[in-house]
Amino acid sequence: MRKEKSAPCGPDDHPLRDRRxxxxxxxxxxxxxxxxxxxxxxxxxxxxxxxxxxEACVTELAKAExxxxxxVSQRLRILRAENMVVRRRKGKHINYALADQxxxxxxxxxxxxxxxxxxxxxxxxxxxxxxxxxxT
Amino acid sequence: MRKEKSAPCGPDDHPLRDRRxxxxxxxxxxxxxxxxxxxxxxxxxxxxxxxxxxEACVTELAKAExxxxxxVSQRLRILRAENMVVRRRKGKHINYALADQxxxxxxxxxxxxxxxxxxxxxxxxxxxxxxxxxxT
DNA sequence: TTAACACTTGCATACTTGATGAAATGATGA
DNA sequence: TCATCATTTCATCAAGTATGCAAGTGTTAA
Numbered sequence: 067m068r069k070e071k072s073a074p075c076g077p078d079d080h081p082l083r084d085r086r087x088x089x090x091x092x093x094x095x096x097x098x099x100x101x102x103x104x105x106x107x108x109x110x111x112x113x114x115x116x117x118x119x120x121e122a123c124v125t126e127l128a129k130a131e132x133x134x135x136x137x138v139s140q141r142l143r144i145l146r147a148e149n150m151v152v153r154r155r156k157g158k159h160i161n162y163a164l165a166d167q168x169x170x171x172x173x174x175x176x177x178x179x180x181x182x183x184x185x186x187x188x189x190x191x192x193x194x195x196x197x198x199x200x201x202t
Numbered sequence: 203m204r205k206e207k208s209a210p211c212g213p214d215d216h217p218l219r220d221r222r223x224x225x226x227x228x229x230x231x232x233x234x235x236x237x238x239x240x241x242x243x244x245x246x247x248x249x250x251x252x253x254x255x256x257e258a259c260v261t262e263l264a265k266a267e268x269x270x271x272x273x274v275s276q277r278l279r280i281l282r283a284e285n286m287v288v289r290r291r292k293g294k295h296i297n298y299a300l301a302d303q304x305x306x307x308x309x310x311x312x313x314x315x316x317x318x319x320x321x322x323x324x325x326x327x328x329x330x331x332x333x334x335x336x337x338t
Numbered sequence: 339t340t341a342a343c344a345c346t347t348g349c350a351t352a353c354t355t356g357a358t359g360a361a362a363t364g365a366t367g368a
Numbered sequence: 369t370c371a372t373c374a375t376t377t378c379a380t381c382a383a384g385t386a387t388g389c390a391a392g393t394g395t396t397a398a
Contacts, residue, residue: 091313091317092248093316093317094313094316094317095244095247095248095251095313095316096244096316097316098247098312098313098315098316099241099242099243099244099246099247100242100244101242101312101315101316102238102239102241102242102247102312103238103239103242103243104242105234105235105238105242106235106236106237106238106239106240106241106242107235107239107355107356108231108232108235108236109356110235111231111234111235111238112228112231115231123374123375124374124375124376125373125374125375133357134357134358134359135374135375135376136357136358136359136360136375136376136377137356137357137358138375139375139376139377140356140357140358140376140377141356142375142376143376143377144356155364155365157365157366158364158365158366158373158374158375159374159375160374160375160376168315172315176234176237176238177227177230177231177234179234179237179304179308180229180230180231180232180233180234180237181227181230243385243386245386259344259345260344260345260346261343261344261345269387270387270388270389271344271345271346272345272346272347272387272388272389272390273386273387273388275345275346275347276346276347276386276387277386279346279347280385291394291395293344293395293396294343294344294345294394294395294396295343295344295345295395296344296345296346
């Protein structure tokens with residue numbers, strides 16, 4: 067890494083604005099990315115969506131998903147590692163639920179957003195430099 | 203996959219609530235997870251955070267990150283594939299910027315959230331009340 | 339047109355993740 | 369206590385992802 071290639075781009079060459087801001091709290095970035103990665107898997111996100119409808123035990127979730135128990139357990143473990151879900155024993159069962167309202171909002175928001183956003187997954191990425199000139 | 207292991211858990215055994223809700227629009231889930239995965243990488247999220255401070259060209263970003271141009275380019279490509287950033291040619295340069303306010307909010311929210319959330323995995327999750335008796 | 343610059347893409351390599359079955363652990367009830 | 373059920377952990381393999389280098393594309397300026 068690192069590459070001092072004495073870039074010929076002069077200091078006035080491009081719209082350099084304030085690139086002096088610090089690394090935006092690397093710690094927070096790290097955590098945020100971990101969190102996103104946790105729900106960056108459709109199976110895990112679906113699990114979250116399921117839990118958003120109410121808590122449930124692993125067996126239920128596995129059945130609902132049509133997956134192996136261990137598979138679901140692993141997914142829950144990952145979500146739990148990021149504090150996305152909490153578990154609580156209920157007799158023989160262990161019920162899982164979204165950690166808090168904050169997380170719940172995140173899930174709903176994500177789904178809402180995903181439903182809205184222009185449906186161009188890998189198709190039309192052609193809308194390059196067309197719109198927006200309202201750069202503040 | 204699939205495992206009909208005739209689970210001995212009777213229908214009254216656990217707090218089965220309304221597990222009849224549909225897969226919550228699988229399409230949206232799919233898209234949302236892709237989106238999250240895109241920013242579920244600290245390097246890419248940092249790039250987003252950088253862009254949140256103002257648009258910049260690849261060279262600038264690469265320099266700011268101390269990374270290879272191609273590496274940054276690839277990351278941007280991934281972000282662009284999910285419509286997280288947009289690019290627009292500016293003479294010799296190609297400036298990148300966050301796609302829209304929506305995305306910007308997402309980034310700030312994530313950072314805010316990540317900064318707040320207690321680092322302790324099972325610390326303040328004591329809200330283990332028993333708010334579950336709403337079987338429809 | 340050509341030279342130089344800015345960026346992108348293809349490829350090989352190295353690393354990370356995810357699913358799965360089997361074995362281990364924890365709880366409950368007989 | 370033991371048997372049984374619910375869930376987790378472990379080892380492993382397959383599949384996916386990231387990165388750097390080098391070659392390729394597109395722009396500007398002379």
